Amino acid sequence: MNHYNTIEKPSVAEYKDRGSRFIAYAYPVATADDFKKHLKALKEEHPKAAHHCFAYRIGTDGNNFRAGDDGEPSGSAGKPILGQIDSKGVTNVAVIVVRYFGGTLLGVPGLINAYKMVTSLALQLTPIIQKPILETYVLSFDYTLMNEVMMVVKRFGCVILQNEAQLFCRMVLGIPMENLESTINKLHDLHGLEFSKLQGK
Structure with a gap:
């Protein structure tokens, strides 16, 4: 589902x-x-x-x-x-x-x-x-990666739930279940990006 x-x-x-x-x-x-x-x-x-x-x-x-x-x-x-x-x-x-x-x-x-x-x-x-069912992930990355992260967000229909953009960024992302695997694979490709599933969501 x-x-x-x-x-x-x-x-x-x-x-x-x-x-x-x-x-x-x-x-x-x-x-x-x-x-x-x-x-x-x-x-x-x-x-x-x-x-x-x-x-x-x-x-x-x-x-x-x-x-x-x-x-x-x-x-x-x-x-x-x-x-x-x-x-x-x-x-x-x-x-x-x-x-x-x-x-x-x-x-x-x-x-x-x-x-x-x-x-x-x-x-x-x-x-x-x-509406798509979303899995919630927390991303931490350097500001220089922002464009690449946003490309992934747009491509897979992700929803930005929170975004703290300074030199070092923290983003809470809702990833549609149907695109979860492809999105995770793409995020793995971005060097210097750390992410984990938000517990309790």
């Missing part, structure tokens, strides 16, 4: 049921911290909302996900939101649903349906795109 699917840009959708308003915000995210920033911003934007329920899935190993009901009956909000993210086959995605209570209790089946519907609507409103 060399690629993963995610959403291109944020989207918003609304769903109403018996007076309650459900507003779903879908975001592309790379880390749990990205998600936390969005949640904090929405809580500030909607301070009077009854609930801020959410789910996210990050990464390609399937292990980094969370679902939160924020006071709704257990399993009636976060799980249906996550279920919609998974049914679209996307990752690096967070969906936060803001609910304004309309005075009528919807019951667990009604809540599950509402959270599922509004999440599905939000995910339909943003294009799904394919």
